[in-house]
Every structure is written in C-alpha cells, then in structure tokens.
Amino acid sequence: MTILNGITLALSKGRIFEETLPLLAAAGITPTDNPETSRKLIIGTNRPDVRLVIVRATDTPTYVQYGAADMGIAGKDVLLEHGGAGLYQPLDLNIAKCRLCVAAPKDFDYAAAVKRGARIRVATKYVNAAREHFAAKGVHVDLIKLYGSMELAPLVGLADAIVDLVSTGGTLKANNLVEVEDIMPISSRLVVNQASLKLKRELIQPVLEAFAGAVKK
C-alpha cells in the first residue's frame, strides 16, 4: 500500500521520466537517483513525503488504480488500452508526444481495403484503440495482438496493415511502410487515484497545480 502520510508517483523509465523532470522541478521535487543508472525501483526525492516508483509504462494505470501509487504519468495510448476505469486523468502534460496511426506497405491500396463492410487484417499492440477505430469506419477487422516489431507483420504477410505509435516515422520508412491514416495525437497524462485525491488532497493538489502551471502549451 501507499506510504501513509505521503504520496507515491508512478513513472516509467526513458522518455516519460526525462520529460517529467522539469515538471517535478516546478513542484519542488528532485529525485535522489536516476533510474537509468540506478537499479532501484523505489526512488526517494528531496521531499520526505514524496517518492517515485519506477514501473513499466503499460503498468502505470494499474498501480494507480489499485492505490499502490497515488498518482502516475501514463501515455494516452496506455490509458486507452487500460480503459481508465476508476482513475482521474485531469491533466494533459504535453510530454512524450507522438501519433497513433495506421500504416501499410507502399504498394497496398488502403483506401480500397477499408471500404464500408470490407475486411482487413491488422497487427497491433493497441487492440482496443484499433477495434474502436475500424468499428467507427464500419470496417470488419481481424486483429493480431503483437508486443513489438509491428512493422514486420505486413512485410511477411502476417497482416495487411498495422496500428502503431509513430513519432518520427523513421522505422516505417526503413521498412517501406507509409502512414495511411491518423487515428489520434498521443501525449502523456497525469492520472490520480480517486481515493487518494479525496484523502490526500492537501498533498496532491499543490503538485497538480505546479504541473499544470509548468505544462508547455
């Protein structure tokens, strides 16, 4: 369970952690370790009542939902797959930005493949978001859940297209894929456990406001 008289913030290593540091600084919080070099999973801060836990990005909403962390920072993509039930997500932090897209091989006629009532085979890590996207278009979709290297799937005939996050488009290009449809822009959100916001409002609210003030427009 959470530390009784303080707050626990769940973060993932890498881009989210790096881009959260300025926000933490705005709230007067400095981590005592760097998760890239330290193997610690619980990291203290300059404030005795604030600690960080380092989790896998897809696990952040789960930690917060169970109350194992009071707050967390999670990509919109992760929240879409998780469903976000029982969480407050009051703030778009405008960090770790990218896009959720459909991509297909250059020679694939995507427009013809997604005519109303058609059927398409799609490989993705984001099955919920993909299912919803194609349902809204009125296209039947066979989803293949993969955990990585999505770009390979259309090249070896596993799928017609992929739904994946794209930030620079470099990987797509290197594998002869093109972005054929934009689904939505993605950035990271602050998520807060509902009971924590009620019971620890005095601690959480100032952090929330400091983050809000430091978000890049």
Added chain:
Amino acid sequence: MLRWVLPEYIQDALPAEAAKLEDLRRRLLDDFRLNGYQLVAPPLLEYLESLLTGAGQDLQLKTLKLVDQLSGRLMGVRADITPQVARIDAHLLNRKGVARLCYCGSVAHAVPSSLTATREPLQLGAELYGHAGIEADAEVIRLLAEALQTAGVGTSRIDLGHVGIFKALAQTAGLLPQKEEALFDCLQSKDLPGLRELLVEAPEGVRAALLALPTLYGGVDVLARAREVLPRQPEIVAALDDLQELASRLAGLPISFDLADLRGYHYHSGVVFAAYGGNSPVALALGGRYDSVGRAFGRGRPATGFSLDLRELAAQVPDPVAAGAILAPAGGEAGLSATIAALRAGGENVMIELPGHEGTWREAGCDRRLVLRGGAWQVEPLQGE
C-alpha cells in the same frame, strides 16, 4: 480442474474474517435500529424486470441471469438491494409518512465493480423514504458517518455532490444522449483534455461551466467558487443552496465536496455522497437521493440512503479483540454442567474437550481451561500446549 478452486473474484470467509464480518454486521444493524431503521430481507432472486426497473445500464450488465423453471421467465440474482427495498416501500408497506428501512445481504456481480472488488459483496445499507427535505439527506449522511465510526475506520472523508448541477448544464447545452454519455464519462474521470475536445462546439457559457465542474472539488470553499463560475440557473442555485445547508447541518463531520462526482447519475436525482477511508483505493460507501425510482413500482416517493460492501469495510478496520475460549472436560457431572452454564450465561465461550485430541486445543481457540480444585471448578490458564 482442482475441486477446491473458487471462481475468480469469489471467496470464502474463514473463521477470523467471518467473525469480523458478523461482528460488524451486528453492530451496524444495531446502530441503524437505534436510529429508527427497520430491517428488511428481500429475496436473493427476483424476476429480472423488477430488479432492473428504473436502474441504469450498469446494473443490467452486473446482474447474473437464469431461467425460472417454474414460470419460464427470466430471473436475476440481485446485484443491488436498493431497488428491492424501494419496491418494498412503494408497493408492500404503502405507508403514508416516513419509512426508514435497512438491510444486509449478499449480492452477486456478474462483473466485479473494480480490480479490488469481489463478485459477491455483502451489501449493507439504510434508506429513508417519504421525506423530500434536506433533513433526510443530513440524517442519512450523519448515519453513514456514525457507521464508519462504529466500524472503526480511521481517517475518512465524506464527499458531497449534486447531480442537479450536471443535469441542468446538460439540458442547457442541448446535448444528444450519445454525447451526454461521453461527457458524463469525461466528468467522472475529471478528464479535462477530453472535455475540451467534446465541447468545441458547445455555447460559450455552458462550455466554461462544464469545464469548471471537474475542478470544483475540495473543502467548503468549493461552493463559493461554484457560485462564481457556474451560471445562475435556478436549478443550479437550488442545488448549491442545498449543499451549503448540508454543510452547516453536518458541521463537525469530515465533509468535502466534488461537484463532478456523478456516480449513479442515471437514477439519482439530488444530493449524492461517497465515503472514503482507510487504505481503500475506492469509495467505501456510496449514497444519495433517488426520488423517482419508486414510480416504476406504482408510487414515486422521495428517497435517499446509502450502501456499502461489508467485506471492503471489514478490510479497512482493525480486527476485534476476541477473548479466547475456555476448555472444559467432557462428562455430565452436575457441578461441571452448572459451572459451564454459568460461564456461558456470562458471555464466555466454553468448548467441551473430546477425548484423544491433546495438544490441539490452543489452535482451536482455547486459552484457559476448567480445572477441579478442592471440589470447585476453577478457570485457569491453558498450560503446556
């Protein structure tokens, strides 16, 4: 398949937990009784239509269904006792004045309501029918606070809201039902970015008000802030007045506000509240006013009340200190029987020793034993086990 494996989210209550649940159930129901609430016990199964009357889609999905082999009709295992109690008040008791009812029983949830929830909650609650005034809301909230205290939940907070505010705003905005649903979801999760996206085309006044709603939570100062930022529609002013009045009536209780908390919005009609406490990541108790639910049973009556899952509550309170049992030798000797009867009459737990089980009585809960000393039976500490 192992025969002793239970389905997911279904569990036994073993002796320690069962004792705790029963202790809590008795103390809370006693507390309700002393406050004038009469116990009712509706059935575990009912025809589906009666169970789902006036309730939202959530309850429909949560209800386990089966076919009644006597009538061929669809039955449901109750997922919520509140509509059953509303049916009892509306149709069976048919009292003119106030009816105060309470209940405690198992309900089944086809899908668990949260990651930490059980699919077989032990629902305990109290409902007050027949009074539309704020006195009734204040009474049930006070009763809930008292129940949490009786149970021994440490830090706790009761959060008040009012569905009238969102209803008035949604009506002014003239939203399509589909969009209203999405809006409701965003408010529920305080998803401000999502709200902004949804409200791009909404008229400016309503837009600002709906965007302000998720930020209107906290202490009593929230009400003053709400009066500044929300439009002066009569329904909204009345709702804020109600909350202000409640705040003054409930002075001394750990009250806070959240004007975007819309749980149960589909059947609630006025003041709503949620209690948080202990280490629980979700609300411990939910309640509020639901004036129109009885109408489906032939008699719309003002109604308010709350309910909680006793299992969840039990997990948040310290274990009761149970006195150990006294081990008494077997044998029907008159003096021994009289001593045992006297001890039991005094509330002691006396266990009769059966032959051939030496060394196992401490595990069974005994910490003392009856020994014959100089012709009299005496209670002594249980030694040597």
